[in-house]
Amino acid sequence: MLKNHFKISIRNLWKNKTLSLLNLIGLSIGISSVLTLLFSVYAYYTADEYIPEKDKIVYLKTILKDGNNYREVPYPLLDQLVENSTEVVAGTHMHGWGNIWLEFEGRDFQKETSYANPEFFEVFELPLKYGDAKTALKEKYSVVLTNKVSQQIFGDINPVGKTLIGADTLNLKVTGVIEPISPYSSFRLGVLLPNTILEDNPIFKAQTNWSNSFSPIFLKLRANADITKLENQVDQLLKANYDDIATIADIKVMSFEAMRTNAIPVVDIIITSSIAAAFFILFIILVNLLNLNTSTMFSRTKTIAVRKVLGSTKRSLIIQYCIENGILVFTSILLSGFLFLSINLPRLNDTFGPEFGQISFDFLEDYPVVIGIILIGILSTLLVSVFPSLRFVKIPVTMGIKGKLQHIKHNFIWRNSFIILQFSIAILCISIAIILNTQIGYMKNADLGFQRENILVGHIDLDYKNIDVAQSKFNALLNTLESSPYVKSVSTSQSIPSDYYFNYSTYSDPVQNTDVRMRRSYADDSYLKTLEVPIIKGRHFDRNLDKADDHPAIINEAALKAFGWESIEGKRMKFKGNEESGYPIVGVVKDFHYQDLQNAVEPLVHIFRDRKRLEAHRFLTVRVQEGHEAAIENILTSTFNSIDSRKTYVQSRLADKVSGQYLLIEGILQTVSITAILAIFISSLGLFGLISFSAKRKVKEIGVRKVLGSSVSNIVILLSKDYIILVGIATLIAFPIAWYTMNLWLDSFAYSITIKWWMFGLAAFIALAITSLTLGLRAIRSAMANPVDSLKAE
Amino acid sequence: MLLELNHIYKWVKSGGRRVFLLNDLSLKIDEGEFLSLMGPSGSGKSTLLNVISMLDAFEEGEYYFDSEAVHDLSSKRKTGIFNENIGFIFQAYHLLDDLTVYENIETPLLYKKIKSSERKALVADMLDRFNIVGKKDLFPHQLSGGQQQLVGIARALIIKPKLILADEPTGNLNSAQSDDIMGLFKKLNQEGVTIIQATHSESNAGYGTRIVNLLDGSINKN
Ligand SMILES: Nc1ncnc2c1ncn2[C@@H]1O[C@H](COP(=O)(O)OP(=O)(O)O)[C@@H](O)[C@H]1O
Numbered sequence A: 001m002l003k004n005h006f007k008i009s010i011r012n013l014w015k016n017k018t019l020s021l022l023n024l025i026g027l028s029i030g031i032s033s034v035l036t037l038l039f040s041v042y043a044y045y046t047a048d049e050y051i052p053e054k055d056k057i058v059y060l061k062t063i064l065k066d067g068n069n070y071r072e073v074p075y076p077l078l079d080q081l082v083e084n085s086t087e088v089v090a091g092t093h094m095h096g097w098g099n100i101w102l103e104f105e106g107r108d109f110q111k112e113t114s115y116a117n118p119e120f121f122e123v124f125e126l127p128l129k130y131g132d133a134k135t136a137l138k139e140k141y142s143v144v145l146t147n148k149v150s151q152q153i154f155g156d157i158n159p160v161g162k163t164l165i166g167a168d169t170l171n172l173k174v175t176g177v178i179e180p181i182s183p184y185s186s187f188r189l190g191v192l193l194p195n196t197i198l199e200d201n202p203i204f205k206a207q208t209n210w211s212n213s214f215s216p217i218f219l220k221l222r223a224n225a226d227i228t229k230l231e232n233q234v235d236q237l238l239k240a241n242y243d244d245i246a247t248i249a250d251i252k253v254m255s256f257e258a259m260r261t262n263a264i265p266v267v268d269i270i271i272t273s274s275i276a277a278a279f280f281i282l283f284i285i286l287v288n289l290l291n292l293n294t295s296t297m298f299s300r301t302k303t304i305a306v307r308k309v310l311g312s313t314k315r316s317l318i319i320q321y322c323i324e325n326g327i328l329v330f331t332s333i334l335l336s337g338f339l340f341l342s343i344n345l346p347r348l349n350d351t352f353g354p355e356f357g358q359i360s361f362d363f364l365e366d367y368p369v370v371i372g373i374i375l376i377g378i379l380s381t382l383l384v385s386v387f388p389s390l391r392f393v394k395i396p397v398t399m400g401i402k403g404k405l406q407h408i409k410h411n412f413i414w415r416n417s418f419i420i421l422q423f424s425i426a427i428l429c430i431s432i433a434i435i436l437n438t439q440i441g442y443m444k445n446a447d448l449g450f451q452r453e454n455i456l457v458g459h460i461d462l463d464y465k466n467i468d469v470a471q472s473k474f475n476a477l478l479n480t481l482e483s484s485p486y487v488k489s490v491s492t493s494q495s496i497p498s499d500y501y502f503n504y505s506t507y508s509d510p511v512q513n514t515d516v517r518m519r520r521s522y523a524d525d526s527y528l529k530t531l532e533v534p535i536i537k538g539r540h541f542d543r544n545l546d547k548a549d550d551h552p553a554i555i556n557e558a559a560l561k562a563f564g565w566e567s568i569e570g571k572r573m574k575f576k577g578n579e580e581s582g583y584p585i586v587g588v589v590k591d592f593h594y595q596d597l598q599n600a601v602e603p604l605v606h607i608f609r610d611r612k613r614l615e616a617h618r619f620l621t622v623r624v625q626e627g628h629e630a631a632i633e634n635i636l637t638s639t640f641n642s643i644d645s646r647k648t649y650v651q652s653r654l655a656d657k658v659s660g661q662y663l664l665i666e667g668i669l670q671t672v673s674i675t676a677i678l679a680i681f682i683s684s685l686g687l688f689g690l691i692s693f694s695a696k697r698k699v700k701e702i703g704v705r706k707v708l709g710s711s712v713s714n715i716v717i718l719l720s721k722d723y724i725i726l727v728g729i730a731t732l733i734a735f736p737i738a739w740y741t742m743n744l745w746l747d748s749f750a751y752s753i754t755i756k757w758w759m760f761g762l763a764a765f766i767a768l769a770i771t772s773l774t775l776g777l778r779a780i781r782s783a784m785a786n787p788v789d790s791l792k793a794e
Numbered sequence B: 001m002l003l004e005l006n007h008i009y010k011w012v013k014s015g016g017r018r019v020f021l022l023n024d025l026s027l028k029i030d031e032g033e034f035l036s037l038m039g040p041s042g043s044g045k046s047t048l049l050n051v052i053s054m055l056d057a058f059e060e061g062e063y064y065f066d067s068e069a070v071h072d073l074s075s076k077r078k079t080g081i082f083n084e085n086i087g088f089i090f091q092a093y094h095l096l097d098d099l100t101v102y103e104n105i106e107t108p109l110l111y112k113k114i115k116s117s118e119r120k121a122l123v124a125d126m127l128d129r130f131n132i133v134g135k136k137d138l139f140p141h142q143l144s145g146g147q148q149q150l151v152g153i154a155r156a157l158i159i160k161p162k163l164i165l166a167d168e169p170t171g172n173l174n175s176a177q178s179d180d181i182m183g184l185f186k187k188l189n190q191e192g193v194t195i196i197q198a199t200h201s202e203s204n205a206g207y208g209t210r211i212v213n214l215l216d217g218s219i220n221k222n
């Protein structure tokens, strides 16, 4: 019997080739995107699975009075907490301090380096592939590697006990290798060193006091720990030790499990919208199948009746129909698996890989996704087969056999609501894509307060092997550039727009005693000139007047406002808590967007630093005469390639770096756009199928109408009018939802567009154009048919 | 006695009034009979066949099939009795378009869950008997009307029914084809199968052992 069901199913599918093909295409593409979205969500949620007892791990979040917050807390807080808090079992710092150079058998490696307390593995009981977690970081000169780094350095062997030369001088013994970590994990580990190794570093030592916050801390709590109690203990320690308590509103205990979303807030949006998109697409596919299946059932009533006369039960008829749909669904799942592995996954990695890391599919580990999709397949099959057929197998044989269906009402309420919902989703996605695209365009093209065109950027912190040789070559390069007729201006700096450090410090006006927390960067005298940032008070740096030892400073308007100054005449600012006389303020620049436009312009200070000190700057910026970029690029590249360094020289253009800030959000746009295209495409496929049915059913009516003198366009309208109305209703539903959600999201951008009517107009136009085209194509074919043939056909 | 209908009424409501399709109809049919139902179009022949087949219900009266009281049976049981005992032959053949001749004949056996080897033997027998072995892989639309009806009969006979119900089985056929089919029915009847056919044609009715005339849903005693 089962064999027979399969045979009949395949014949039925083959008989309705066009429809089956439409369904197969829609299903495969749809399911492959559902698979992709589910897989990335799955990869995200399971990324931290390997960390035992992660629900007991917390970190601290400093919240400032001005609303800003960060994960770093004063360094000595950790020891105090571990010692005094009743709630804490173990704790560790984890911070960067420059990525260390490691040498093994003549080859150099530099990987993401983190420094942590020897107790790190008591907090994070990460599984080690090699070595013993209990002792791994106890020795001062030990190093723990991730599996990936270990393989890059040592290949497939167990490296425990081998020695790496660190920073040319330290003998580091490899004590452990951590099992592979998902790229979506909260950890960005590469090389892990005990922070005891930094004890000999005077600069580090100078920072490990209560007034500096540069390291996050992670605490393992006892079971059923009292968070409020812990927060109070933190509070007391702060009050007792921290002298800058005025600026800090609160230090909050945050769960480690929520750290990823707190770190990159967009992640939350990406994950929720992925789930929503998967759900939407699945819904649209299922609606298509439901509606199309219901339509086909009408042409099957006779067959059903005959089979019942021949002895078939209702159940057997439904099973056969399930098998028919099951074949369709599971063939599509196979195809979509193929699409997923060959197209979607590589694309996903292209889009989000640079930000989140590459993910890969491994059947042994990711089988829950496969099981999930098979379950979805089974449920979908049951849904789209049982519901439409249930009504039809109940038709009495004596009616069914005549093909008379007067008591089966053509109840279109469900079908029409589904169509409206499908198109609402599609139009919602289209509107979101249009609005987001406009916002990105706005951010990319906005006046940033500096001139980004024709500026070349060289990354010059390359860890030179011989700094003296490098410096002399660099001096020669600067001379060449300055004398070139094509170079308008040259500068060196610690930061460039799109790449400013997060190094905030609190500065104060020694006279008025006002405190301002701001970012600081070093720049030479021509950096702000090269960017063409306008000066609004005072003057630019001047290499003849300014001396680096005096720390002359140029602040931005935001900083001026924050200090509450009218003029900068005689103004100085100093590190809070320091007794020095402070830095003279020589000028104020107009606020320029040194970060992306998702963030407001915050107070910023540039401090003068001599141009020529190669090792003191990270960037070389050159403003070039339009059309001569390539020539100057060649000079830069060949110079730096001739200097012996550990890092490779990277050359870019400022305009690209500025646009590059929006890669992640453009990734989101891409996902939304693909979802929108899929949604409208699959929904239109559904309409195409439905109109094909009504056209077939109405062949005779169309024939008669044509004989009676109806025009082709009248018939096209007759066939497609109802569907167009449905799509129209869908636009009306989609717009307020799109307006509301996008307004909510745009609020999170410091600088955003306002949503305009034309955006919805465009979305409606796209949706209606695509559906009219789909419907029109099919309707015209029917309307053009020779009425004599159509009348004969019956 | 194979079946007995006592005072059967079947009606439909139209504008608040009852329209009788079967009106106080009583009929007894013995095993081995070959009954011809005659009557003008609309007299209720098809309705009566549907009631006898239990595919359709009636409003009042008693119906005994093989001494089971059909009027008291659940619809499931009725379907069971129908599937076991009755073969139905239609005027419009109603072959399954997507199945070959062979598969059409085989289908009732599939629903009876008969083993594959036995199925093969039974279908082969049937093909042989109706001389359509050469046509077994053709689809219905590749056959003439007479051939299609042959397949329809073979399909009805494959479950070895006690009773064959045929609703104007030759209505779509010419007279030569019609005579062939009637000859076949006569032969089947002689082999012991009870047959009830609805027909317009006097000559077809002549093949039967008894004629019942219907008029407006009642038996016309003239
Ligand atoms: N479901 C129904 N509703 C209303 N009238 C019906 C129904 N089925 C049959 N009839 C009517 O009952 C009468 C008998 O029909 P039928 O049994 O098909 O006649 P025959 O087969 O003798 O030509 C006809 O007048 C027909 O129109």
Ligand SMILES: [Mg+2]
Binding pocket: B045, B046, B047, B167
């Ligand atoms: Mg009839």
